[in-house]
Amino acid sequence: MDKLLIRGGAPLNGEIYASGAKNSALPILAASLLADSPLKVGNLPHLNDVTTMLELLGSMGVEVMLSDEMEVQVDTSNIQNLNARYELVKTMRASILVLGPLLARFQQASVALPGGCAIGSRPVNLHIEAMQAMGAEVSIVEGNIKAKVDGRLKGAKIIFEPVSVTGTENVIMAASLAEGVTTIENAAREPEVIDLANCLIQMGANIKGAGTDIITIEGVDRLEGATFSVMPDRVEVGTYLTAVAMTGGLVKIKSAKPKYLSSVILKLEDCGAIINQGEDWVEIKMDASRPQAISLTTGPYPSFPTDMQAQFVSLNSIAKGNSTVTETVFENRFMHVQEIARMGGNIALKGNTAVIEGINKLKGAPVMATDLRASASLVLAGLVAEGDTTIDRIYHIDRGYERIEEKLKILGADIERIS
Ligand code: UD1
Numbered sequence: 001m002d003k004l005l006i007r008g009g010a011p012l013n014g015e016i017y018a019s020g021a022k023n024s025a026l027p028i029l030a031a032s033l034l035a036d037s038p039l040k041v042g043n044l045p046h047l048n049d050v051t052t053m054l055e056l057l058g059s060m061g062v063e064v065m066l067s068d069e070m071e072v073q074v075d076t077s078n079i080q081n082l083n084a085r086y087e088l089v090k091t092m093r094a095s096i097l098v099l100g101p102l103l104a105r106f107q108q109a110s111v112a113l114p115g116g117c118a119i120g121s122r123p124v125n126l127h128i129e130a131m132q133a134m135g136a137e138v139s140i141v142e143g144n145i146k147a148k149v150d151g152r153l154k155g156a157k158i159i160f161e162p163v164s165v166t167g168t169e170n171v172i173m174a175a176s177l178a179e180g181v182t183t184i185e186n187a188a189r190e191p192e193v194i195d196l197a198n199c200l201i202q203m204g205a206n207i208k209g210a211g212t213d214i215i216t217i218e219g220v221d222r223l224e225g226a227t228f229s230v231m232p233d234r235v236e237v238g239t240y241l242t243a244v245a246m247t248g249g250l251v252k253i254k255s256a257k258p259k260y261l262s263s264v265i266l267k268l269e270d271c272g273a274i275i276n277q278g279e280d281w282v283e284i285k286m287d288a289s290r291p292q293a294i295s296l297t298t299g300p301y302p303s304f305p306t307d308m309q310a311q312f313v314s315l316n317s318i319a320k321g322n323s324t325v326t327e328t329v330f331e332n333r334f335m336h337v338q339e340i341a342r343m344g345g346n347i348a349l350k351g352n353t354a355v356i357e358g359i360n361k362l363k364g365a366p367v368m369a370t371d372l373r374a375s376a377s378l379v380l381a382g383l384v385a386e387g388d389t390t391i392d393r394i395y396h397i398d399r400g401y402e403r404i405e406e407k408l409k410i411l412g413a414d415i416e417r418i419s
Helices: 022-034 048-059 093-106 125-133 165-176 191-202 234-247 258-270 306-317 335-342 372-384 404-410
Strands: 003-007 012-017 039-042 063-066 072-075 108-112 137-141 144-148 157-159 181-185 206-208 214-218 227-229 249-254 274-277 281-286 322-326 346-350 353-357 366-368 388-392 414-418
Touching (some): 003 372, 012 234, 012 404, 022 039, 022 048, 022 072, 022 093, 022 165, 048 093, 093 108, 093 125, 093 144, 093 165, 125 137, 125 144, 125 157, 125 165, 165 181, 165 206, 165 214, 191 206, 191 227, 234 258, 234 306, 234 372, 258 274, 258 281, 306 322, 306 335, 306 372, 335 346, 335 366, 366 372, 372 404, 372 414
Parallel strands (some): 012 249, 039 227
Antiparallel strands (some): 003 388, 003 414, 039 072, 108 144, 137 144, 181 214, 206 214, 249 281, 274 281, 322 353, 346 353
16 A cells, blocks of 8 residues: 655745645536536546546446546436445545436436545435425435435525535535525535536526525526536645645745635734735745744634644644644544654644644654545645654545645655555
8 A cells, every 4th residue: 555755854945736626626527417418627636536526427327538638528418327336435425416416417316325434424414405305305225315306306495504515516506407496595605616606607507696605596407518627726725835834945836726715824824924826826935943833713614624624733733832723614533633643743632622732843753644634734744744754544645635745746845655
């Protein structure tokens, strides 16, 4: 099994490009199921989760063609079955995103229940309840969500509590082909929801309010293919910026959309980084001294993203001063704490808060990646640690970071993939 070996201590300097956003690519690929002609999706990141979604579509008989520019053409005209099988769903919870499109276009779907997950229970009840509110009959049979509807789904008023990103996306997709008007209240405001809505609008959907907490969708009779380019990955960009805030250096990230990263950028400035930005680039400068500790609480967009929480625990572990990091979105999303502690980090967990006493230096150690963002935090810890850090189970990183070691090498890090 591949590992990452990092020899810490090098500052990061140079320029890299942001990749396409995983969390935008996944719903947009699922949206191809709604179209009666091929959808072309560009700027797709090379990531295991994207491959899993393409495999999932392929397993249903959807034709997937890859162009040289990593543009994928998805054609659902010969779809053969409407099942999302457990073998694929269990590796990626976002597979639930096919539920709404399948029901809306084919009036039935069978999607395996995702099951347990390293970052808390992460149920799918909100997805199921929303489909029921739109007229679907849903039952759980042998671990599968079996859903069907007589005729078309019907527009409905859906109120999310708590706010759910993929839940909002599933409803937007289902409602786009439903009969009548659907209103989503307490909708997720994440930029990836806007990206999906923009793609659907190009396919012929009638969606208003994406990016606010009330979204209105008037169903249309048919959607057709379009050509759409996925937005940049704000979590990837945030992760590299945080890396520089820890190692020191000067890094410019191109093809980024920093306006969607304000909550993270503000925290990085608070910890001493100087950040310049344009519409599609962001640059960070950090002197060689340690960052100032900064406390934060995660929340749905536009609050501080839970997908950046682990990276900031890592930053705070070597910061000047003490801090608290409170996680409000997912229970049990602190698997990285024990691993950072193995590198000398001084972190105590009190309920959903990590209480961190910044230390001068972490020490390299063998550590284990436990989930996607936890693994990113270990890479950052390894980059500043004294000595060698080996990170095991990096398939978690490959789910969400495109060529992470290549990008970091370009910036001067001493990092390699070993088996
Ligand atoms: C998405 C992102 C993930 C990010 C998360 C929160 C994708 C593919 N993934 O995940 O990277 O960390 O948003 O920003 O976009 N909940 C329920 N019932 C449900 C669904 C969710 O109780 O049916 C709860 C969850 O347990 C969690 C909260 O709602 O506490 C938010 O989860 P949600 O926004 O749904 O996360 P995902 O969409 O799965």
